[in-house]
Amino acid sequence: QSALTQEASVSGTVGQKVTLSCTGNSNNIGSYAVGWYQQISHGAPKTVMFGNSLPSGIPDRFSGSKSGTTASLTISGLQPEDEANYYCSTWDYSLSAHVFGTGTKVTVL
Amino acid sequence: EVQLVESGGGLVQPGRSLRLSCAASGFTFDAYAMHWVRQAPGKGLEWVSGISWNSGDIGYADSVKGRFTISRDNAKNSLYLQMNSLRAEDMAFYYCTKGQYQLLSPHLFDYWGQGTLVTVSS
Numbered sequence: 001q002s003a004l005t006q007e008a009s010v011s012g013t014v015g016q017k018v019t020l021s022c023t024g025n026s027n028n029i030g031s032y033a034v035g036w037y038q039q040i041s042h043g044a045p046k047t048v049m050f051g052n053s054l055p056s057g058i059p060d061r062f063s064g065s066k067s068g069t070t071a072s073l074t075i076s077g078l079q080p081e082d083e084a085n086y087y088c089s090t091w092d093y094s095l096s097a098h099v100f101g102t103g104t105k106v107t108v109l
Numbered sequence: 110e111v112q113l114v115e116s117g118g119g120l121v122q123p124g125r126s127l128r129l130s131c132a133a134s135g136f137t138f139d140a141y142a143m144h145w146v147r148q149a150p151g152k153g154l155e156w157v158s159g160i161s162w163n164s165g166d167i168g169y170a171d172s173v174k175g176r177f178t179i180s181r182d183n184a185k186n187s188l189y190l191q192m193n194s195l196r197a198e199d200m201a202f203y204y205c206t207k208g209q210y211q212l213l214s215p216h217l218f219d220y221w222g223q224g225t226l227v228t229v230s231s
């Protein structure tokens with residue numbers, strides 16, 4: 001059972017803005033920064049967001065935010081190459097473990 | 110360019126052992142925490158284990174505690190995962206990942222290897 005809950009799927013057309021959410025609790029998201037990881041067609045994951053900071057080489061249409069125990073990843077101006085599974089993660093101090101979300105499949109219509 | 114290259118995966122019978130390796134390059138290996146994350150076929154990501162820059166802090170997921178051992182050799186820029194008493198549910202792709210900073214927690218992962226597949230079957 002994952003500690004973090006994400007939508008199973010989100011879809012949008014090219015150019016549309018989509019927002020993915022990641023819900024946890026005070027032991028994890030409420031206390032620590034959240035990372036977001038993109039996985040295309042079951043390839044290796046790639047980091048697309050640290051908290052609200054963009055890793056080098058990631059387009060600025062990706063942005064991150066957090067409010068309380070829910071984190072969000074927004075893709076502004078969805079592109080075909082953004083079609084992938086996205087996972088959130090953070091540290092959970094009650095579990096003394098890094099925890100991942102259930103994953104969201106983003107489909108570009 | 111940061112590169113993480115895993116090796117050591119393969120087919121193993123239940124109850125047997127396997128050792129995974131991760132060769133790192135393109136960054137100062139001994140300045141960062143390192144982790145193993147796995148993904149069973151058709152499933153999501155699961156953190157397996159992590160180790161701080163100097164091996165002073167080590168953590169494991171409950172699912173592998175007591176069976177898996179993480180270690181690193183900073184002189185060889187290498188990370189290892191010794192997996193004993195393997196079970197069918199350990200079958201997965203195992204990814205080596207680099208931590209953002211020196212410590213095991215609460216920091217995030219920034220670079221990932223391509224993964225190595227561990228198949229547990231008789």
